[in-house]
Amino acid sequence: MLVSQLLNPTLREVPAEAEVISHQLMVRAGLIRKSASGLYTFLPLGLRVLRKIETIVREEMDAKGGQEVLMPIMQPAELWKESGRWDVYGAELFRLKDRHNREFCLGPTHEEIITDLVRGEIRSYKQLPMLLYQIQNKYRDERRPRFGLMRGREFIMKDLYSFDRDEAGLHESYQKMYDAYCRIFARCGLSFRPVEADAGAIGGTGGTHEFMVLADSGENSVVYCSGCDYAANTEKSECRPQAVEDESPQGQRKLVPTPGVKTIESLSEFLAVPKTALVKSLLYQGDDKIFLVLVRGDRTLNEIKLNNALGGFVSLQLASPELVKEILGCEPGSVGPVDTPAGLMVVADEEVPLMKRAVCGANQADHHYTDVVPSRDFRIDQVLDLRMVEPGEACLKCGAPLKEARGIEVGQVFKLGTKYSKALGANFLDENGVERSCVMGCYGVGVSRTMAAAIEQNNDEFGIIWPMPIAPYQVIIVPTSNKDALVVETADKLYQELQRLGVEVVLDDRDERAGVKFKDADLVGYPIRVTLGSKTLANGQVELKERKSGETHLINIEDLSHQVKEMVKKALKC
Amino acid sequence: MLVSQLLNPTLREVPAEAEVISHQLMVRAGLIRKSASGLYTFLPLGLRVLRKIETIVREEMDAKGGQEVLMPIMQPAELWKESGRWDVYGAELFRLKDRHNREFCLGPTHEEIITDLVRGEIRSYKQLPMLLYQIQNKYRDERRPRFGLMRGREFIMKDLYSFDRDEAGLHESYQKMYDAYCRIFARCGLSFRPVEADAGAIGGTGGTHEFMVLADSGENSVVYCSGCDYAANTEKSECRPQAVEDESPQGQRKLVPTPGVKTIESLSEFLAVPKTALVKSLLYQGDDKIFLVLVRGDRTLNEIKLNNALGGFVSLQLASPELVKEILGCEPGSVGPVDTPAGLMVVADEEVPLMKRAVCGANQADHHYTDVVPSRDFRIDQVLDLRMVEPGEACLKCGAPLKEARGIEVGQVFKLGTKYSKALGANFLDENGVERSCVMGCYGVGVSRTMAAAIEQNNDEFGIIWPMPIAPYQVIIVPTSNKDALVVETADKLYQELQRLGVEVVLDDRDERAGVKFKDADLVGYPIRVTLGSKTLANGQVELKERKSGETHLINIEDLSHQVKEMVKKALKC
Structure with a gap:
């Protein structure tokens, strides 16, 4: 190709609206242009990169026995109502009506469509496993589309769905995809890490891994072990509770005046005690339930763990000041676990019961309790792993210190189980003629996102440094x-x-x-x-x-x- | 590929809803499955055919200097308002709103997006010509989606847009695409014909050709010359007026009773005169204009010619019986050109003035005039070519008899001129530093439609007969x-x-x-x-x-x- 004949409009200036380096460089290098917020045109060189990633993905899917199909982008609301997702999917789903006033959405994912297809075609266990995939546009009505291809409203994904006879089959399909994903990102020339992740809103029975392209600018935090192959999304990573060397108090708890003190930092300073001696008490509201959450003062509460542990709320948030006042009679900064109402559930991180001599809020302004002993001085209804892991902690698998890195999620493999096959009736007859639900998995690669992540990982002050396999x-x-x-x-x-x-x-x-x-x-x-x-x-x-x-x-x-x-x-x- | 591992569900029965053979065979051969009305999933073998057609299209576009891009499917309403099409496009445009209530459509075509892109990047005549194309989903909210991939709501097209300095450049780009299209359909192994076509609603200054895959089941009628290379959409084909050998009447016109006679057929029979001696008189309403249209009794009025000749109405239709009554005081079956109101425009096909002794309606029930002489007995305001061509007529180019065939439109090349570049301001500086509008063309291939057309052309009672180049x-x-x-x-x-x-x-x-x-x-x-x-x-x-x-x-x-x-x-x- 002659550059004189190529539509490759380069720019010297950084576009004002581009916040991240991949967005800046993609625009400056003439790979993409914006058509509207979150909607981009791929120019010739950008499209070449995209196609190369697609080809690598396709080859690896085919190598694992994946069969490529192409499903509609427009999906009928009926199927989403059958699966139960039409009403719960929320504002991110683009919805529209046709001239006859029938409802449709623009697919953010294709579980419904593929399960509908498979239920019509699968009869016998002999047809399983079946791995079907497509490479296609996906849609998400982001509240604030930004970061170029990293968080657009229209983006390209590969999504594969596996159908198996049982959990063992699913495990095998899952492993195939896990391996294929490792090959995909390695073949793209990227430094990446598969990490244990949280199952989140997709639902499903089993595990899930995210594939992270490592880049300092990544919006995800991951921890990985310096000694073994353990790696996890920081939000997912399990923690080993660590006790603090501390002496038990000699007497009863004391109410001490702490005028104007409302934060952990100021409390630690005011009383001259380390944060490890403080109990952080937070009143939470999960849907219509209210509960008190306790973590040690030096730790960060992990809301995802909290939500998973308590059964998964649609909405989970800190209680409003008004609600705190109503329940505990004080401001949020004064909340503590002592003498709470009998009906209020108290959940504590595993480290809290290990504290011997704690300081906590007294549910009244300008005062705290010192010399507090958990269980003796307050009730704990449930002890759970509720905190964020921290770099340097010991790996749960091998004990070596954990390290932290930043990453960009470019892929996820997911054990769905029978959620969709049961809802839509995707059944087969097993060896004994018994009707059973297909056991499903879903596996996504953000194709356009991988392109952006590759740039986040590979650039310098002069521009992009493409890995050879995906260079335009x-x-x-x-x-x-x-x-x-x-x-x-x-x-x-x-x-x-x-x-x-x-x-x-x-x-x-x-x-x-x-x-x-x-x-x-x-x-x-x-x-x-x-x-x-x-x-x-x-x-x-x-x-x-x-x-x-x-x-x-x-x-x-x-x-x-x-x-x-x-x-x-x-x-x-x- | 092993058939045992292939998702290729064949059916012996003809699916009830499939009206045309390509739809029937695509479902029966396990190439596609319906997800919703007009929305299909391509199964593995169907997708392979599609990809092969895409590859052929891509190679021929690249060979002509086309640069592939990928534009968003979701298009902002603003651009369509700028071009003026948002309000006129009508019910076939899928429209939707995002969470911030901003309006979008799902692109049925991409003139706005590409012109917006080019206006941002083109500065100088040196950058022209520029040929940009994409292969992508298109959307059309059909009133009644049917015929499988022949008239779906989501379908795959290749659309190329050419940008030139002037009409001469456009002509060159147009010719390139015309040649490329001939190669594409030949390489697909299809029997096809490029035909002159009507410019229709896309607008534009210049000519247009449609590419027809010939098949008896085709919904389009085309005429082609047995002697030269002339071929045209039947609706577009120009006609040479043919006089009928006839004697002038001896005296004045006569009002004769024709009780109960309301059609050309019954009139011809009742009076025992050939249809060639009758004048068919039709009152039409084009937007808010009303006019009387005359063609010879044996001919068919061509509404497309009528509309083009009179300047292009948004809506053109036969006047309602009520309107006929109001204007002419009779029923539609009695309408005639004699003594019409002074303000009513009368337009006649070229053959009408050649009639010497005609029969026509008398604007009163149960009577007709005989021995009518055009001009002597009624006024004609405009003489135009208004009729449908008929097989056997002489070719306007060489005089040899025209033949008729049926075809399926799979491609169209189109001279747009400056309609969009002017509306959106896609300008460049010419050799003299003068700012000018790009001269545009657009060129579409229905990729998924070509797949269906190939089957319409190539099948027998046992199934599909794929041409080798596009066989799965x-x-x-x-x-x-x-x-x-x-x-x-x-x-x-x-x-x-x-x-x-x-x-x-x-x-x-x-x-x-x-x-x-x-x-x-x-x-x-x-x-x-x-x-x-x-x-x-x-x-x-x-x-x-x-x-x-x-x-x-x-x-x-x-x-x-x-x-x-x-x-x-x-x-x-x-």
Whole structure:
């Protein structure tokens, strides 16, 4: 491809609305353009990257026996009512009506459609397992679309659904997909980590893993073990309770004045006790239930654990100040577990019962209790793992210290169980002629998101640094002059030669200064740049530059094509 | 691919709701399944056909310098308001609102989005011509979705948009696309015809051609010349007026009683005059204009010509009986051109003034005028070509007789001119630094529709007969026994061998009777079937059957793979 004929509008300025680096660079490098908030057009180079990721995903799905189908984006409301999701899915579901006033949605996911398909076609256990997938647009009416392709309203996903006879079959399909996902992100040339994750709102019986592309800018926090292969979403990671060395109090609890003190920080300072000696008391409302939650003062409550442990509320939030006043007669900053109403459930993180001499709120303004002993001085109805893990803690599996990293979620594998097959009646006859529900799994890769994540992970101050397997083109040839006939002719010859060798190459034939061409080449992020200058060429040499390392080498012109071909081949094998 | 592992649910019965053969066969052959009215899932074999058509389209677009992009399906209302189409597009546009109550539509076409993109990126004439295309879902809220993929609500199209400096450039781009389309449908192995067509509602300055796949079941009628390359949509085809040999009347027109006579047929019979002697008079309402339309009694009025000739009404229809009564004082069956109100415009087909002695309605019940002479007895305000062409008429270009055929529209090329570039301000600076509007063209291929049209054209009582280039697989191997070890092993060996040779092959390894496998193979329509039976195999032979011709040959086992490979190669070259 000749750059002069390519729609690749590069920009020097950072677009004002682009908050994250991948969004900035995708716009600046001319890969995408915005059509409306959260809706983008992929320009030719952006689309090439997308297609490469799609191809890798497709090959790995096929290798595991996945069969590709293509389901409608518009989905009838009836199916969503059958599964029970029409009413609970909320504002993120794009809904519309046809001319006959029938309701539809734009699919954010396809469990209903695929289960409807399969229930019509599956009869016997002999047809299972069945793995069906598609690569297609998905829709989500984000409250605030942002970060370019990272959180758009229209995005491209691969979604595979597995149908098995039983849990053992599901486990096998799950493992296949887990392995395939590892291969996908490795083949894309990305540094990633599968982490144990929370099942969240999709529901389902079993485990789930998220695949995180590691990047400092990632919005997810993950912990991983420095000693073994344990890794988890920080919100999911189980914690080992750690007791603090502390002496039991000599006498009864004391009510002490703490004028104006309302936070853990100020309390620790005011009383000159470490945060580990404080009990953080939080009144929560989950749907129509109210309960008091306790964690140690130095810890962070993990709301996801709290919600999972208490059975999964649709809405879980801190009680309003008015509600706190009504229940406990004080402000939120004064809440404590002593002498709470009999009907109020008190749940505590596992570390709270291990405290020997605690300080807590007294449910009255400007006072706290000291020398408080859990159980002796207050009731705990349920002890649970409710806190966020912290880097440096011991791995639950092997005891080695955990480390923390930031990541971008690009894939998730999920054991659904029989939630959808039961709701929609996707049954089969087993070996004994008994009708049973298919056991399902679902497995998603954010294809357009992977493109953004790849940039978040691979960039520098000059632009994108594409991993070879997903680069829009592998090589750019830059003649530094459009007037030196030898330069122009040699550039063209190399261009032809590399194409013949099957290398994906663009030739920057524009009538621009060399500096402009270099800047654009770096910005777009072609892995290899071949530069032809009058002087070096007079010596029979051209310059070869690796985008990633920045290293340059002078190469004899006759060796160039072969050497480039080898570099590409090597980089694709990694 | 092993058939046992393929989701390819075939049906023996014709699905009740499928009215056309392509819909019936696509469901029966397990290529698609309905998710909702006008919304389909492509199953694995159907998707393979689709992808093959897409690949052919993509290659031909790229060969003409087209650059592939991917635009959003969801389009903001603002852009459609800018182009003026938001209010006029009507009920076929799927509209929806986001959570912030902003309006969007699901794109039935992408002129607005692409023009918005280009206006942001184009500065200079040096960047033109620019040809941008995508292959993507389109949406149309059909009043009555039917015929499977022929008239769905969600369908796949390739749409290319050309941007040129001037009309000459547009003409060149148009010709490129015309040529590319000819190659596309030829490469798909289809019998087709490009025909001159009506510009219709898209608007635009220039010509347009439709590409018709010829099939007796086609919903479009086309005429083509037996002598030259002229071909046109029947509705578009210009007519040469033909005079009827007739004598002028001796005296004045006569009012004759015609009790109960209200149609051309009954009038011709009652008065014993040929239909060529009758004037058909029709009162029409175009938006808020009313006019009388005259064509010869043996001809059919062409409403599209009428509408184009009179300037393009949003709504054009026969006047209601009430309106006829109000304007002419009679029923619609008695309408005639004599003594009409002075303000009523009378438009006549070119053949009407050539009539010498005509019969027409008298604007009163149960009477007609005979011996009427146009101009002498009634006024004609405008003479126009207003009738439908008929097979057998002389070609306007060469005089040879026209023939008629039926076709399915699968593509259209269209000169848009500056309609959208002016509305949205897609301008560039020409050689003299003068700002000018891009001159645009748009070019669509119905990708999923082409799949349906291919089946309409290529089928028999046993099923689909795929042209080799778009067959889901090229070859099916059918072992007639799953018990004869030699049959099973040889089938597997051939399967491996053909795969190694790059032939797309499935092996029907199911534990089914040979008859069932044969029926399915014919139904799905694999171009080549290789059958392995115990008896023939004992003689070292297998049977090779061509789906299209139905011819079978016994081939020595050692020649089979090579011969199949050659057959495939030959069929792909056609």
